Amino acid sequence: MKPIPYGKQHITEEDINSVVEVLKSDFLTQGPKIEEFEKAFAEYIGSKYAVAVANGTAALHLCILSLDVKPGDKVITSPITFAASANCVRYAGGDVVFADIDPETYLLDINKVEELLKASPKGTYKGIIPVDFAGRAIDLEAFRKLADEYDCWIIEDACHAPGGYFIDTKGQKQFCGNGSFAELAIFSFHPVKHIACGEGGMITTNNKKLYKKLQLLRTHGINKDPDLLIENHGGWYYEMQELGFNYRLTDIQAALGISQLKQAEARLKRRREIAANYTNAFIDKSFIKGLSGSLEGHGYHLYVIEVEDRKNLYNHLRKNKIFTQVHYIPVHLMPYYKKFGWKKDDFPNAENYYNRCLSLPMYPTLSNEEQEFVIETINKFYE
Numbered sequence: 001m002k003p004i005p006y007g008k009q010h011i012t013e014e015d016i017n018s019v020v021e022v023l024k025s026d027f028l029t030q031g032p033k034i035e036e037f038e039k040a041f042a043e044y045i046g047s048k049y050a051v052a053v054a055n056g057t058a059a060l061h062l063c064i065l066s067l068d069v070k071p072g073d074k075v076i077t078s079p080i081t082f083a084a085s086a087n088c089v090r091y092a093g094g095d096v097v098f099a100d101i102d103p104e105t106y107l108l109d110i111n112k113v114e115e116l117l118k119a120s121p122k123g124t125y126k127g128i129i130p131v132d133f134a135g136r137a138i139d140l141e142a143f144r145k146l147a148d149e150y151d152c153w154i155i156e157d158a159c160h161a162p163g164g165y166f167i168d169t170k171g172q173k174q175f176c177g178n179g180s181f182a183e184l185a186i187f188s189f190h191p192v193k194h195i196a197c198g199e200g201g202m203i204t205t206n207n208k209k210l211y212k213k214l215q216l217l218r219t220h221g222i223n224k225d226p227d228l229l230i231e232n233h234g235g236w237y238y239e240m241q242e243l244g245f246n247y248r249l250t251d252i253q254a255a256l257g258i259s260q261l262k263q264a265e266a267r268l269k270r271r272r273e274i275a276a277n278y279t280n281a282f283i284d285k286s287f288i289k290g291l292s293g294s295l296e297g298h299g300y301h302l303y304v305i306e307v308e309d310r311k312n313l314y315n316h317l318r319k320n321k322i323f324t325q326v327h328y329i330p331v332h333l334m335p336y337y338k339k340f341g342w343k344k345d346d347f348p349n350a351e352n353y354y355n356r357c358l359s360l361p362m363y364p365t366l367s368n369e370e371q372e373f374v375i376e377t378i379n380k381f382y383e
């Protein structure tokens, strides 16, 4: 049996050919492939607009800037996420405020967020960054209601969940990042994600003003649109109107993204099959707590189990060349965030989850045979 990682990209001949085509073309960066990728992605997700950027972290940074986060502004997020979901607030000098997770879904607990909002005067918190952790879509309809009550914006960190959805109170599917409830949503195209660009990210929104601002911030704050220039000296003229960045995606990466996107639905279907196999295999095993709650619409970037004796299981699997992972070490316990006063026991659900969680191999090309080997190896460890 070959080594089995927890996640892996799948690059086809078609993907390679699309990249080679760009390499032979006139544009390597910010050419026609960017707009093509943005349009196709927005259509897939169900948002009005999409802005392609260098990576998911750059996407978060630009969202924070477009919402005018200032030093000292307080923004709430989950401790069970990748550090970037919190770091973006710090880039603008804002304060990250963590709230505990729901122990069943592992998502930011709306009740804990409400407790925070209620405990301070309105306006204390500027925004909320809920995360569709592991691919499970967070109920943004409920978060929107709460956010409106307290004048907060929402950035949905949907890096784990392109194609994921939740069912709203009208019985409609609400796809992650579709902009129905959040001002902005972000995605990552890191190789272990659903769509691989090497590095890459996308921001989706239904808000035209934010869309225009994001486009400007992505390229140094430079505007070339003749209708929007303050002066105009001629055909060459442009103006730097905001302090922006070079957060562009290249056409090479966008071509790969377009090609990968064509396979996204089929691959999501395979992820869901793999998840169902794990769920069935572990349903009656007392040593494993599998996923609970409604799993409809889960995007399964990760398949997480909770177990006793996690460290020894992790090492046992490694010995058998099965490379699982832990997602995530709670962000509030990172040395950087501890400097702000966050400490152990601040978030019992997140910390208890961290002590027990393990992400099993989950990627579309994982074969049934490989998955059976993973399940057997786990069962043998406990039996």
Ligand SMILES: Cc1ncc(COP(=O)(O)O)c(C=O)c1O
Binding pocket: 055, 056, 057, 058, 081, 082, 084, 085, 131, 157, 159, 160, 187, 188, 189, 190, 200, 201
């Ligand atoms: C939840 C979450 N947010 C943000 C990011 C950042 O994305 P990137 O690695 O593309 O910068 C990641 C990537 O790992 C992520 O998992």
